[in-house]
Amino acid sequence: MTNRREFLQATALAAAVPIIARSGIAADAGSEGLVVFDRRFPPARRFADRAGLEGLELRGIDGDITRLWFEELSLRWKDESIPVTGLTARPALFCLERLAWDHGMRVVSHIQHIGQPNGEVVHSVRIPVGTIGSRELAAAGDLWPEFMADALTRAPVKDRKPRGPSEASMPAAFDNDESVLHSWVIAPVLPAMRATARASKTTRGLSR
Amino acid sequence: MTLPPGVRQTDFDNAISRWREVVGAEWVFSSDEDVALYRDAYSPLWNEPEEKVASAAVAPDSAEQVQEIVRIANQFSIPLYPISTGRNLGYGGAAPVVSGSVVLDLKRMNRILEVDERNAYALVEPGVSYFDLYRHIQDRGLKLWIDCPDPGWGSLIGNALDHGVGYTMNPYRDHFDAHCGMEVVTGAGELVRTGMGALPGSTTWQHFRYGYGPFIDGMFSQSNFGVVTKMGIWLMPEPEAYIDGTVEVFGHDDIIPLLDHMNYVMNTGLQNAGTNLQSPLRFAVARNPELRAALASDDPADIARLNAFASEQDVPFYTNIFKFYGPEEVVRAQWNYTKTRLSSIPNARFREGAFYRFPITEEQKANIRDPQDLGIPTLATFSIGARSNFAPATRGHLGFSPVIPMTGEAVIESQRVFQQVLQEFGTDVALLVFPQSFHPRTLVILCMFYVMPDIETNQAVRRTFRRLVEVAAQHGWGEYRTHTEFMDDCAAAYSFNDNALLRLHETIKDAVDPNGIIAAGRYGIWPRHMRDA
Numbered sequence: 001m002t003n004r005r006e007f008l009q010a011t012a013l014a015a016a017v018p019i020i021a022r023s024g025i026a027a028d029a030g031s032e033g034l035v036v037f038d039r040r041f042p043p044a045r046r047f048a049d050r051a052g053l054e055g056l057e058l059r060g061i062d063g064d065i066t067r068l069w070f071e072e073l074s075l076r077w078k079d080e081s082i083p084v085t086g087l088t089a090r091p092a093l094f095c096l097e098r099l100a101w102d103h104g105m106r107v108v109s110h111i112q113h114i115g116q117p118n119g120e121v122v123h124s125v126r127i128p129v130g131t132i133g134s135r136e137l138a139a140a141g142d143l144w145p146e147f148m149a150d151a152l153t154r155a156p157v158k159d160r161k162p163r164g165p166s167e168a169s170m171p172a173a174f175d176n177d178e179s180v181l182h183s184w185v186i187a188p189v190l191p192a193m194r195a196t197a198r199a200s201k202t203t204r205g206l207s208r
Numbered sequence: 209m210t211l212p213p214g215v216r217q218t219d220f221d222n223a224i225s226r227w228r229e230v231v232g233a234e235w236v237f238s239s240d241e242d243v244a245l246y247r248d249a250y251s252p253l254w255n256e257p258e259e260k261v262a263s264a265a266v267a268p269d270s271a272e273q274v275q276e277i278v279r280i281a282n283q284f285s286i287p288l289y290p291i292s293t294g295r296n297l298g299y300g301g302a303a304p305v306v307s308g309s310v311v312l313d314l315k316r317m318n319r320i321l322e323v324d325e326r327n328a329y330a331l332v333e334p335g336v337s338y339f340d341l342y343r344h345i346q347d348r349g350l351k352l353w354i355d356c357p358d359p360g361w362g363s364l365i366g367n368a369l370d371h372g373v374g375y376t377m378n379p380y381r382d383h384f385d386a387h388c389g390m391e392v393v394t395g396a397g398e399l400v401r402t403g404m405g406a407l408p409g410s411t412t413w414q415h416f417r418y419g420y421g422p423f424i425d426g427m428f429s430q431s432n433f434g435v436v437t438k439m440g441i442w443l444m445p446e447p448e449a450y451i452d453g454t455v456e457v458f459g460h461d462d463i464i465p466l467l468d469h470m471n472y473v474m475n476t477g478l479q480n481a482g483t484n485l486q487s488p489l490r491f492a493v494a495r496n497p498e499l500r501a502a503l504a505s506d507d508p509a510d511i512a513r514l515n516a517f518a519s520e521q522d523v524p525f526y527t528n529i530f531k532f533y534g535p536e537e538v539v540r541a542q543w544n545y546t547k548t549r550l551s552s553i554p555n556a557r558f559r560e561g562a563f564y565r566f567p568i569t570e571e572q573k574a575n576i577r578d579p580q581d582l583g584i585p586t587l588a589t590f591s592i593g594a595r596s597n598f599a600p601a602t603r604g605h606l607g608f609s610p611v612i613p614m615t616g617e618a619v620i621e622s623q624r625v626f627q628q629v630l631q632e633f634g635t636d637v638a639l640l641v642f643p644q645s646f647h648p649r650t651l652v653i654l655c656m657f658y659v660m661p662d663i664e665t666n667q668a669v670r671r672t673f674r675r676l677v678e679v680a681a682q683h684g685w686g687e688y689r690t691h692t693e694f695m696d697d698c699a700a701a702y703s704f705n706d707n708a709l710l711r712l713h714e715t716i717k718d719a720v721d722p723n724g725i726i727a728a729g730r731y732g733i734w735p736r737h738m739r740d741a
Contacts, residue, residue, distance in 0.1 A: 063591035070339060091591040098295070099361065101245050102315060164244030171254050171604040171661045
């Protein structure tokens, strides 16, 4: 019997088709920032392929975000609150969300994609993007990764409302993190907790 | 918004207004959205009315601002709950012990004030994370290592004050043991420097920890007497080489000579690092109810069945990874001697592990099994599980972790005792009980529980946890550290002479924090006005 993870990994690569027309989001909303995808999962790779068509910078991970964080995001976020969009397992979102809080950023969109024993994927919109709901995602069928890429990377980025933590930062509801994939956007919100992280300063002798 | 107990809204509002004047309005957080960030994602009270939540947060940028904030809190009798980075997941995170407390968020105080390569130390503020100090050292090419716990995003000061541990050499892996000198704002708002820091113009604050007179640094760890605003940390000079190797033993009672040998090599300095003791057999029988039950038995027939399983399945009852840091010829000799010594255990097997000469390449770095063993911070624990075959770390969890003597007899007895409690309560554990060496001469039992979104599961975990604390105390074992929810339970176990130690703690609390402003209830120490409640 195919398990949920195997189903997710076995999903076929979809053709690049103009899905966004169905998404309810203006195609000229503007794209910026990085796209993070978990290379272990075919839907995440398809998500990245699609987002790459928008010219976004792609960053693959294998579950762990340490290198992405240490070598890139921690440095770039000190200068600018660059939005990050992703399709990953929960641990990556859990970590990135918490790290983003210190930079005045929040999870502003969050959709769970829950693999079912029968091979289907149920979509659960936790923080909506545009007018997209579970019905629109279900209508996308097997092309949901491409649909999500279009929807998230074209979502408006300005004037987002203040937000608290996302569900991904709360106790996990699922037995196996990897049976559930998460698509999400981390972006600045206004007004927000100010960025507390900045370059650590070495002030030899100061305040001694 | 939950007001602090006994505080009027007008006083709270006045304090918020005064704090805004001190740190700037943008660094006082009182909106529901911002305050929610300080919830404890691993709270065993999640979404229950008793879950501990903050009322607001204030984020200073300097020790002087901390002093002002504390003075204002004293004026309006508002409890503060200091956090450094707030990522102490499993031990309460950023959430206070008392609901309504105002979080004193020290993340902005993230200056690395000094790193000295020749004497191998750093002086840092509370907001400096392991990643921050590691980057600082790497960017400058200093031949120094940090010692970090599993997740590298926490604060050096916060982890040391909570008696956190890491994975490299002694004494660096015991983070409080590796500290040297503090600056503290007391509950009364006074700025104090400990050790040689009390000497104006001292040139040895981070070199000599005792200073002159009573050594009081320990007062500020696992306590609520003040806010530590600076701390010295000893760093490890980069060794020339590293080697590790594993010993496997197959008998139930082999743990006795194994630990005797481990004690010898550790206490003579032959093995200069922590251990990684595991029980593959316990993992192997986790899904076999009959054999799993045998783990809680002292019946010789049950022990014989476990031994037979280990032998037939070729699954070691216990393994230990020995780690050595130093010149290549020395670490190879240390490992060889260790093997010779342990060969006296019947059927003991040895496996060679990793070997590195330093500096290592970026490619080597990327492929290290446990980067923390080489002082490299990581967040991999969240995606691969915390050095175990069990719970992914993003599942909320908390650990029951009593200290036992480092003897095989204590391991056998404690595992039997705790296994019986777990069976009695039928509580699902994320991680079976097995001992870890965090400190010389002792082992810490790790029994990890899941924290879930569902209340019934969490209630069962709390009942089991409290029972384990009681049973441990009956056997002379106490916790080394715990989640905020169980701090009173664990403190109550340290009850010698009618709770004389707790009463001494309370005497100190009343003296240095007379209005009980700082972290009420932390580690079971309550201010006078909350003591009876």
